[in-house]
Amino acid sequence: MNTPIERPDYYAVLGVPRGADALTIRRAYRQLAASYHPDRHPGGSPLATVRFQRVVEAFGILGDPERRERYDAGQAIDAPKVEEGTALAELFGSVVDQLFGVKARSLQPGPDVLYRLDLEFAEAALGTRRELSLPRPDPCARCDGRGFPLEHLPEICPRCAGRGEIQRRRGLRSAVEACPDCDGRGHLVVVACEACEGRGRVEVRRPLRIDVPPGVADGAELLIRGAGGAGRHGGPPGDCIVRLTVRPHPLLRRRGMDVLLERPVRVFDAMAGGWLDVPTLEGPRRLRLAPNTGDGAVLRMSGLGVAATGGARGDQLVTIRLEWPTGLSAEQAAALEALARQSGPETFPRTARFEAAVQSAPDEGERQDGRRA
Numbered sequence: 001m002n003t004p005i006e007r008p009d010y011y012a013v014l015g016v017p018r019g020a021d022a023l024t025i026r027r028a029y030r031q032l033a034a035s036y037h038p039d040r041h042p043g044g045s046p047l048a049t050v051r052f053q054r055v056v057e058a059f060g061i062l063g064d065p066e067r068r069e070r071y072d073a074g075q076a077i078d079a080p081k082v083e084e085g086t087a088l089a090e091l092f093g094s095v096v097d098q099l100f101g102v103k104a105r106s107l108q109p110g111p112d113v114l115y116r117l118d119l120e121f122a123e124a125a126l127g128t129r130r131e132l133s134l135p136r137p138d139p140c141a142r143c144d145g146r147g148f149p150l151e152h153l154p155e156i157c158p159r160c161a162g163r164g165e166i167q168r169r170r171g172l173r174s175a176v177e178a179c180p181d182c183d184g185r186g187h188l189v190v191v192a193c194e195a196c197e198g199r200g201r202v203e204v205r206r207p208l209r210i211d212v213p214p215g216v217a218d219g220a221e222l223l224i225r226g227a228g229g230a231g232r233h234g235g236p237p238g239d240c241i242v243r244l245t246v247r248p249h250p251l252l253r254r255r256g257m258d259v260l261l262e263r264p265v266r267v268f269d270a271m272a273g274g275w276l277d278v279p280t281l282e283g284p285r286r287l288r289l290a291p292n293t294g295d296g297a298v299l300r301m302s303g304l305g306v307a308a309t310g311g312a313r314g315d316q317l318v319t320i321r322l323e324w325p326t327g328l329s330a331e332q333a334a335a336l337e338a339l340a341r342q343s344g345p346e347t348f349p350r351t352a353r354f355e356a357a358v359q360s361a362p363d364e365g366e367r368q369d370g371r372r373a
C-alpha cells in the first residue's frame, strides 16, 4: 500500500474546483500569472515571487493530464520544481512557455519553401549555375516565433484548451488533428507582434547557389534539402523545392536528347550549295550545304544537342525547307523562262525520263488520268 504523499492543495493555489476541466485550469493559471507580471511588481517583491513560484508549480502538475491523475491519486510525481530565488521576470517567461501546447514547445521542423525559376532553353539543355536570393520564412526574432509580443501572455485557444490538437471522431475511429481555430498553435493571437504581424515568422532573403543539371525539362523540380525555413526549438530546417520553367526558344525545339531546327533555304542557294548560318545551343554556327540539296533533307550536327549528366550529348538535326520564289517581277519571270528554254533533257534527267515513258505507254493510261488509287 502506498502512503499518500503530503502536498499543497494545488487546486486551491490556482483557485479552481477539483473537477475543473483543462481549459478552466489554463484560464485560471493565465489570469493568475498576469497578475504577477513584472511590470506590476517593480523591483520583484519577494512575497509575490514566492507566491508566483507556487502558482507555476501548481500548473506544472494540474496542467499536465498525466501528472494531474497521479496527483489526484496521491502518487509520486516527477514534476519540475521551480528553483528558489528565480527572478519574477524569469518565472514569467516560463509561464509563457508553459501555456503553449506541448507541440509548440517541442522541436518544430521549418517549413518547406517553393521557388519558381525561369530558365532559357539553352540553360535547361546544357545545365547552369544560378545565384538565387531566396526568401525563407524564419522564426520572428522579436517575438521568438510566438506571434505576439513577449510581454503578453498567450490567449489560450478554447477549442483545443491550448493543446493545439483536437480529437475528431469519424464513425468508430478517432484521429488527432491540428486544431483549426488556432492552426495547431494552442493559442490565439489577440495582440499581434508588429514585426511578423502575428504569423510568428518573417521572410528573410538569403543567397543560395544552385546547380541546375543539364537536360532538365519544363516543370521539373529540384529538391534542395535544408534550404527551407529555419526550424524552432532545435527542429531541422525545411527543404527548398525549385520548380523550373523552361522558356521556349523561338527557333529550336527539343526531342529527347536531340535539338531540332527547320531551316528555310532559297531554292537557288540549295542548287548552288554553300554555307548556312544556323542557331545552336552554343550560339550561331555555320553548316555546309551540298549543291542540289533537296527539300526535307536532314543535316546532322553531331554533339550539339541536349547534354546529359554523364557528359553525353545529343545531336542537332537541321531539316532543310526549300523556299520557292514568290512575287516575281515580269522581268525576273522572263529570265526564268529563258533559263527553262535553255535547259535540255540533261538538265532535268528524271523529268525527261518520265515524260518519255508516258509517251510510249498504251492509251488506257489516259482514261485513268486524274483518278486516285
Ligand SMILES: [Zn+2]
Binding pocket: 157, 158, 159, 160, 161, 162, 163, 164, 165, 179, 180, 181, 182, 183, 184, 185, 186, 187
Ligand atoms: Zn486550438
Ligand SMILES: [Zn+2]
Binding pocket: 140, 141, 142, 143, 144, 145, 146, 147, 148, 193, 194, 195, 196, 197, 198, 200, 201
Ligand atoms: Zn513576431
